[in-house]
Amino acid sequence: MTVRPSHALESAASVPLAPLRVEYSGARTTDALAQAGTLAVIGFGDVPQAHADPRWLRVRLHGSAPVPLEIWRTSGHVTHGRDGELAWSSDGEYAFVALEVDEAAHGGIAGAARHAYASLARWSHASPTPHFLRIWNYLDAINDGEGDTERYRQFCAGRAAGMNGMFGSAYPAATAIGVRDGQRVLQVYALAARVAGCAIENPRQVNAWRYPRQYGPAAPGFARAMRAPTASPQLYISGTAAIVGHASHHPDDLLAQIDETLANIDTLLSVSGSTAPLYTASLLKVYVRHAQDVPIVRDRLHTRLGEGVPLLLLEGDICRRELLLEIEGVHGG
Secondary structure, three states: OOOOOHHHHHHHHHOOEOOOEEEEEOOOHHHHHHOOOEEEEEEEOOOOOOOOOOOEEEEOOEEOOOOOEEEEEOOOOOEEEEEOOEEEEEOOOEEEEEEEEEHHHHOOHHHHHHHHHHHHHHHHHOOOOOEEEEEEEEEEOOOOOOHHHOHHHHHHHHHHHHHOOOOOOOOOEEEEEEEOOOOOEEEEEEEEEOOOOEEEOOOOEOOHHHOOHHHOOOOOOOEOEEEOOEOOOEEEEEEEOOEEEOEEOOOOOHHHHHHHHHHHHHHHHHHHOOOOOOOOOEEEEEEEOOHHHHHHHHHHHHHHHOOOOOEEEEEOEOOOOOOOEEEEEEEEO
16 A cells, blocks of 8 residues: 655645535436436425435425425545445545434434434544535424423534534534424434635624523534635535524514525625625525515515525524524535
């Protein structure tokens, strides 16, 4: 076996990556999986769970039919497999990894989250793509419970215990949304890379990982965005809502929440050094608490951003009960 000098390893690690290609598509799942370079295919709602391919995941959130697939593509040769309960795929530059954890097997949502993140940590330590850029978390009944017994707060406590310092203070971008299917199964999936990205915080907001104790026993462990380690600019935007400082704003005003959320995202783009506005080169996923609000949200976003921005609108519960929507996305690339 040839041992590469350490300086050669450092040089390889510093080489920027080609941007991941992310799209919303009406393609059939089998066709999307068959295309060269497909790293992951994510379906939503009632799309059939008909594939054993580790690159396939169905998220239990519904939207206005028909809901497109979300497809991740790379320019490399993708291999895939399973490692116990973890499903993974990789081209050596990027990796998709996912797992589903039965809460009952781990004593509830806190134990499930701890197990999920400890599993991700073990996977990353053995992976050639150890740097998490973006993590998604979906759990049932996210707002159930009062005070520190609220399920989202319990999830955050379990996540922090499972992380066990694996990110230091450079957390990845992330989303946590509530599903409504009554299945106490935590879904976690992630995008990782060979090269570390750069966490971006929002000066309009307190860093989530520095939230005061009033929001629970453990602060949410995520960055507001992640600048990808790519040759051309690409930004992964965390789930973003109408929060300024650490307080929710406009609790009963949907349109004002949309505008405040867009102001937060615009600030992230500015801080990240992006010279392209949100309405160009963006792909957005929008979580809406009330089904009747979906057309209002769609119309407002089209008015603010134009109709050329791909939108995927899904019905889901936001981590704070007073928040009516959350927006995440990919910008650039």
